Amino acid sequence: MEKSHYKARGVYFKNTRHGGGAMQSNYMEEMFNWFYRTVFSWTYAMERAKESKVAKLARFNQHNLASEKWKSSLGPLRHAQWQATRTRQARAPQRRRRYTKAFAEIRHYQKTDELLIPRRPFARVVKEELQRYCAGLRIQALALEALQEAAQAFFISMLEDSNLCDIHAKRVTIQPKDIQLGRRIRGDRS
Known part of the structure; x- marks a missing residue:
């Protein structure tokens, strides 16, 4: 069942895909959705860019804690294997040929x-x-x-x-x- 309204940060836009004036409303809806995607995704990216280092670290650690909890639920052997793969050093970059x-x-x-x-x-x-x-x-x-x-x-x-x-x-x-x-x-x- 399709929703009759879209909510975009407190702004409602009625979906009139089925009914009178569908051509104009579809165009307006597409324009609105494009505007919403571009403007609000840009503002979200700017908010993320302005985010302090402490907040970024907290968000990163929160994500890591969740993954740690999930990995530890696998059992001690699997968790040890997972830890070993995390601590493994990265491979040295491949050397280019001479000249x-x-x-x-x-x-x-x-x-x-x-x-x-x-x-x-x-x-x-x-x-x-x-x-x-x-x-x-x-x-x-x-x-x-x-x-x-x-x-x-x-x-x-x-x-x-x-x-x-x-x-x-x-x-x-x-x-x-x-x-x-x-x-x-x-x-x-x-």
């Missing part, structure tokens, strides 16, 4: 075509160097972008060569002597 993050970064940077050198620091360095040679010089944004592209291409090719030197020495990590050897082979004396 996973490095390979993910390599894939990410291979997919993107964005510049790896940050724009603002690079622009600052270029402008400082320009001011050192001739005060009052300005540079266009397009020229700055071209310089940044060229600088990045130079750095990448230099690191590729030093990586080849590194592989030749049967190592994995690039060292300063690999960079120096790569530059010397290329003919860069500066």
